Amino acid sequence: xxxxxxxxxxxxxxxxxxxxxxxxxxxxxxxxxxxxxxxxxxxxxxxxxxxxxxxxxxxxxxxxxxxxxxxxxxxxxxxxxxxxxxxxxxxxxxxxxxxxxx
Amino acid sequence: xxxxxxxxxxxxxxxxxxxxxxxxxxxxxxxxxxxxxxxxxxxxxxxxxxxxxxxxxxxxxxxxxxxxxxxxxxxxxxxxxxxxxxxxxxxxxxxxxxxxxxxxxxxxxxxxxxxxxxxxxxxxxxxxxxxxxxxxxxxxxxxxxxxxxxxxxxxxxxxxxxxxxxxxxxxxxxxxxxxxxxxxxxxxxxx
Numbered sequence: 001x002x003x004x005x006x007x008x009x010x011x012x013x014x015x016x017x018x019x020x021x022x023x024x025x026x027x028x029x030x031x032x033x034x035x036x037x038x039x040x041x042x043x044x045x046x047x048x049x050x051x052x053x054x055x056x057x058x059x060x061x062x063x064x065x066x067x068x069x070x071x072x073x074x075x076x077x078x079x080x081x082x083x084x085x086x087x088x089x090x091x092x093x094x095x096x097x098x099x100x101x102x
Numbered sequence: 103x104x105x106x107x108x109x110x111x112x113x114x115x116x117x118x119x120x121x122x123x124x125x126x127x128x129x130x131x132x133x134x135x136x137x138x139x140x141x142x143x144x145x146x147x148x149x150x151x152x153x154x155x156x157x158x159x160x161x162x163x164x165x166x167x168x169x170x171x172x173x174x175x176x177x178x179x180x181x182x183x184x185x186x187x188x189x190x191x192x193x194x195x196x197x198x199x200x201x202x203x204x205x206x207x208x209x210x211x212x213x214x215x216x217x218x219x220x221x222x223x224x225x226x227x228x229x230x231x232x233x234x235x236x237x238x239x240x241x242x243x244x245x246x247x248x249x250x251x252x253x254x255x256x257x258x259x260x261x262x263x264x265x266x267x268x269x270x271x272x273x274x275x276x277x278x279x280x281x282x283x284x285x286x287x288x289x290x291x292x293x
Contacts, residue, residue: 004108009145010209012112016119018201023123025193031128031173035135038166039119042142045158053149058223058236061151062244065237068161069248073255075166079173080262092177 009050016043030085030092034078041071107148115141128174136167153230 020043023036045064052060086092118138125131139162146155223232237245274282 004104008108009149011205012115012145014201014204015116017204018197019116019119019123021200022193022197025196026123029128031170031177032131035122035131035170038135038162039122039138042139042162045154046142046145049146049149049151049154053151055218056222058232061154061233062236062241064151064154065157065233066244066248068157069252072161072166073252075169076255076259077262079169080259082173083176083263086177 006050006054010047013043013047013050016046019043028094030082030094033094034075034082038071038075041067104148107144111141111144111148114138115145132167132170132174135170136163139163139167150229152228153233 017040020036020039023039024033027033027036045067048060048064048067050060052058052064082092085097089096115138118134118141121134122131122138125134140159142162143155143158146152146158227235
């Protein structure tokens with residue numbers, strides 16, 4: 001059996017990132033769009049941890065921690081804004097957010 | 103052994119996240135994403151990042167998923183969600199291009215062999231202790247800034263989602279709720 005190296009983890013992270021990108025481009029429901037963005041952040045976390053491990057450096061793990069913290073606050077603020085939008089318009093469809101067109 | 107674990111968890115993660123992205127039911131998408139997050143933590147344990155794996159389970163499958171579950175209950179997304187699939191060729195082309203770009207970005211520094219660790223792992227301590235040592239010395243300021251950011255996010259969430267919380271819908275009579283809804287509708291018309 002082949003040894004698992006850094007490249008394996010990076011390819012996996014890239015595949016997960018591509019899945020998240022497909023979700024971001026595909027989703028029209030804003031809640032599901034948020035979920036796709038979480039997948040993007042997780043893919044990057046895997047890459048950070050893998051690079052940190054294979055170079056004997058803890059910086060990768062540190063950055064992954066801060067990414068997790070940012071993801072948590074992003075969800076809190078994003079869902080709050082989404083609730084306000086839902087109360088005002090009754091829908092969380094992305095296509096209805098066209099009030100800023102010139 | 104490590105290879106078996108890696109391929110198993112890689113397969114499971116990819117399947118779960120693909121289902122999250124492709125499913126039309128919000129509940130299935132949420133459940134499969136929670137499963138995928140736990141599978142991701144397995145990679146952290148394999149990479150000797152024990153503390154990161156524990157944080158992944160607690161924060162993502164504990165806190166973030168609970169937030170999404172509350173959001174799902176609030177927005178009534180149990181019905182089927184329609185998605186825009188129209189420009190399929192555009193989506194596929196952009197995804198392929200982005201994937202190739204990410205591979206290029208990631209593989210570029212690996213071609214340079216002279217990378218050395220800026221903060222090498224302290225020898226002779228377990229991973230959570232090493233993380234603590236580095237976090238509270240080299241990364242103390244970003245750590246504090248992150249704490250302030252989380253506080254700001256918490257206050258922002260309360261302020262944004264807590265509108266009209268002075269009125270308790272569970273203790274109001276049906277007529278009062280109907281009257282409130284009517285007033286809201288009138289206000290919406292005048293706006």
